[in-house]
Amino acid sequence: MAAVSVCRPQCGGFSFENCKRNTLLEANVAKLGCSLPPARKTGTTICGVVYKDGVVLGADTRATEGMVVADKNCSKIHYISPNIYCCGAGTAADTEMTTQLISSNLELHSLSTNRLPRVATANRMLKQMLFRYQGYIGAALVLGGVDCNGPHLYSIYPHGSTDKLPYVTMGSGSLAAMAVFEDRFKPNMEEEEAKQLVRDAIAAGIFNDLGSGSNIDLCVITKGKVDYLRPHDEANKKGVRLEEHVGAAETGDYKYKHGTTGVLTKQVTTLQLEVMDESVQTMDTS
Amino acid sequence: WAPLSSSPHTNSTTIMAVEFDGGVVIGADSRTTTGAYIANRVTDKLTPIHDRIFCCRSGSAADTQAIADAVSYQLGFHSIELDEPPLVQTAANLFKQMCYRYREELMAGIIVAGWDKRRGGQVYTVPMGGMLVRQPVSVGGSGSSYIYGFIDSKYKSGMTKEECLRFTADALALAMERDGSSGGVVRLAAITESGLERSVILGNQLPTFFSA
Numbered sequence: 001m002a003a004v005s006v007c008r009p010q011c012g013g014f015s016f017e018n019c020k021r022n023t024l025l026e027a028n029v030a031k032l033g034c035s036l037p038p039a040r041k042t043g044t045t046i047c048g049v050v051y052k053d054g055v056v057l058g059a060d061t062r063a064t065e066g067m068v069v070a071d072k073n074c075s076k077i078h079y080i081s082p083n084i085y086c087c088g089a090g091t092a093a094d095t096e097m098t099t100q101l102i103s104s105n106l107e108l109h110s111l112s113t114n115r116l117p118r119v120a121t122a123n124r125m126l127k128q129m130l131f132r133y134q135g136y137i138g139a140a141l142v143l144g145g146v147d148c149n150g151p152h153l154y155s156i157y158p159h160g161s162t163d164k165l166p167y168v169t170m171g172s173g174s175l176a177a178m179a180v181f182e183d184r185f186k187p188n189m190e191e192e193e194a195k196q197l198v199r200d201a202i203a204a205g206i207f208n209d210l211g212s213g214s215n216i217d218l219c220v221i222t223k224g225k226v227d228y229l230r231p232h233d234e235a236n237k238k239g240v241r242l243e244e245h246v247g248a249a250e251t252g253d254y255k256y257k258h259g260t261t262g263v264l265t266k267q268v269t270t271l272q273l274e275v276m277d278e279s280v281q282t283m284d285t286s
Numbered sequence: 287w288a289p290l291s292s293s294p295h296t297n298s299t300t301i302m303a304v305e306f307d308g309g310v311v312i313g314a315d316s317r318t319t320t321g322a323y324i325a326n327r328v329t330d331k332l333t334p335i336h337d338r339i340f341c342c343r344s345g346s347a348a349d350t351q352a353i354a355d356a357v358s359y360q361l362g363f364h365s366i367e368l369d370e371p372p373l374v375q376t377a378a379n380l381f382k383q384m385c386y387r388y389r390e391e392l393m394a395g396i397i398v399a400g401w402d403k404r405r406g407g408q409v410y411t412v413p414m415g416g417m418l419v420r421q422p423v424s425v426g427g428s429g430s431s432y433i434y435g436f437i438d439s440k441y442k443s444g445m446t447k448e449e450c451l452r453f454t455a456d457a458l459a460l461a462m463e464r465d466g467s468s469g470g471v472v473r474l475a476a477i478t479e480s481g482l483e484r485s486v487i488l489g490n491q492l493p494t495f496f497s498a
Contacts, residue, residue, distance in 0.1 A: 124355075131352045134391075155325075157295045161347035163318070163326045175323065 019136060043211020045173030046076060046087035047201050048144045049185065050166045051194035054151045054222035055144035058198035059087045060173070060206050061231070062213035069213070075230060077219045081106050081117045082226070084145030085219045086126075089171035090158060091138035098139045102126055119145040119152035123162055131160025140170045146223050173205025173212040180204045195220065199233055206235055295320050298467030300429030300458055301331060301342035303399040303409040304441075304450045305422045309478035310399040310407040311450040313458050314342050315429065316470030327470045332484075336361050338477055339377045339400030344427035345414065346393040353384055353394055374400040378410035378418055386416025395426045401477050425457070429465035433457045447476055451485075459492045 029036055046059045063071035078086050078099035084106075088095025102125045110117045123143055130137055141156040155168040167185050169177040180201040189197070195218060205212040218232035298319055303312040314331035317324055331343045333354045339361070343350035357380045365372045378398040385394055392414075399409045411417075411424040423441050425433060436457055445453065455472055462468045472487040 127348075127351070128355075131348055135348075157320070157325075157348065159295055159346070159348035161295045161318075161351050163329065165326065165328070 016134070016136070043173070043209070043213075044076065044089040044171030045169070045177050045202050045205025045209060045212040046089050046142050046171050047169040047174070047177045047181070047198060047205075048087065048142045048153045048155075048167065049181070049189075049194050049198055050144075050151050050153050050187075051189040051191060053191060054146045054220065055153050056191075056194045056198045057085055057087050057142060057144045057219040057221070058202045058232075059217050060202055060212040061215045061217060062206075062211070063092055064211055072214050073231075075217065077217055077228070077230070079103060080122050080143070080145070081110065083116055083147060083221065084119055084122050084143070085221060085226070085228075086122070086144070087142040087170070089140040089142075089174075094137045094139040095141065098126065098129065098137060099141070102129070116147060118147040118149065119143065119154065120147075120149075123154045123156065123164075126156050127160045127162050129160075130156065130158060135159040142168055142170050144219075144221060146221050151221070169201065169205075171205070171212065173202075173209035176204040176208040177201035191220065191222075195232075203233070203235055295325060295347045298429075298465075299331060299344040299427030300425070300433070300461035300465060300468040301344050301395075301397055301427050302425045302430075302454050302457055303342060303397045303411075303423070304445070304454055305399075305407045305409050306445055306447055306450045308407060309401045309447065309476060310409055311447065311454050311474065311476050312340055312342055312397070312399045313454040313472060313474045315427075315458060315462050315468040316473060317468055318347055319467055324469075329470070330473060332473055332475050334358075335377050335398070336365065336372055336400070338371060338402065338479075338482070339374055339398065340475060340477060341377075341381065342397040342399070342426065344395040349392045349394045350396065353381065353392070353396070356384065357381055371402060373402045373404060374398065374408040374410065375402075375405070375420075378412065378420075381412045382416055382418040385412050385414075389414075389416045397424050397426050399477065401479055403479075407477070425461075427468065429458075429461035429468035432464040433461045436460055447478070451476060455487055456493050460495060462492070463495070463497065 026036060043062055043064045044060060048055055048057045057077055059076035061073045062069055063074040076087050078088060080086050080099060080103045086099050088099060102122060105125060106117045106122055135158045138158050140158055143154045143156060145152060153168060154162050154164050155170055156162045167181045184197055198218060199216055202216045214236050215231040216233040216235055218229040220227040299315055301314045303310055312332055316327060316329045318326040318329045333341050333343060335341050335358050341354055360380050361372050361377050381396050381398055385392060395414050396412045401407050408420060409424050410420050423437060425437060440453060451474055454474060458472045471489060472492060474485045476483045
């Protein structure tokens with residue numbers, strides 16, 4: 001079978017043509033002095049821990065667009081299946097869509113096999129998809145759950161590599177959270193101890209990393225039960241503004257009362273207006 | 287400072303494999319880095335491809351994990367078709383085919399080692415670029431540069447399994463001492479006809495040498 005052209009072999013897979021175009025566009029726009037709108041990232045501190053009866057996942061709740069907080073209370077712990085949840089760091093849209101896609105496929109798979117899905121299956125699906133996109137899908141995930149083989153915890157990187165570990169952290173605040181874990185993690189902890197550890201790790205991220213903030217969400221997964229604690233800890237409650245008028249305290253009324261500024265003189269001039277044209281346009285109310 | 291997901295997640299590494307009469311000994315460090323942050327300090331870089339065939343992974347973590355998964359699948363399928371355990375040379379060729387075809391896109395340096403009935407213990411190295419060559423002893427990864435001299439001077443053919451294990455542990459310890467991208471624990475495995483023996487040497491139990 002003779003091939004007409006040898007240089008372009010048939011290739012499947014994802015086409016990265018648009019990525020080249022995008023970098024060209026970015027360079028051209030920079031020359032004009034403006035910039036493309038930044039993708040909303042979840043800055044983030046996310047972490048997970050395996051304890052005696054299951055896994056505890058934790059996340060902060062700040063979503064940033066560049067240096068501005070876009071969402072003060074976003075939810076970063078995503079549902080994958082009744083026994084598996086996934087925290088997402090990186091580009092918010094990517095983590096949201098990726099986890100939803102895999103959740104959907106996993107439900108179909110579960111119906112087909114007539115079994116509760118396994119964490120390793122979700123891990124395989126996620127890593128194979130992210131590898132296919134060669135890191136262009138910016139989703140860094142902490143996947144945790146309990147299945148027939150016990151509790152499992154995986155960290156999944158945007159390029160598609162995964163690590164199976166007893167404790168993991170991801171996101172911009174991961175170093176702060178990992179410091180807490182490396183100090184206090186012990187295997188086979190009790191539930192309260194594990195929850196406190198995860199809460200403290202996320203708090204370390206919230207208070208020491210600019211990309212993380214607001215509240216702490218927790219998700220405790222055990223065999224047959226999931227506790228989705230949102231919020232588990234409102235670490236950054238919005239303060240109450242001080243006001244002289246008790247009534248205006250909550251509303252934050254910035255109007256000055258009448259008479260604050262003294263009136264010296266008053267002059268009223270009426271405007272002379274003539275009717276130029278008068279027409280009636282009926283509205284069709286049928 | 288935060289680990290950027292734009293920095294690739296790499297197993298910049300030291301990996302090693304040695305043939306002996308009756309099997310192979312393989313070893314690796316346990317460090318995976320994202321830039322200057324150690325993302326996993328207890329990585330297992332010795333990945334089973336089949337019952338008696340392992341691969342040691344170095345380079346991009348994502349690339350090598352994906353390649354190893356693909357080759358495991360292909361080899362498992364091939365083995366069922368054959369109705370007998372696969373040859374180490376077959377596994378090595380599968381790695382080579384994938385690494386050579388996608389050589390521009392991949393960053394993977396792999397050592398394939400195992401035991402089969404036809405040729406006993408074998409070590410094949412598939413470095414970046416996709417070459418395939420069988421060697422009695424092979425090292426790979428960023429830390430390998432520091433131990434070529436040690437390997438060349440200390441290796442002798444006809445070593446026993448225990449001698450090979452000691453040799454591998456010493457070489458890896460030396461590399462981990464000098465290479466910043468290698469460290470953690472030493473993972474060893476000995477593959478023979480009768481099976482597999484895995485062991486771990488923790489940081490404080492590593493062989494010590496003169497340090498300036």
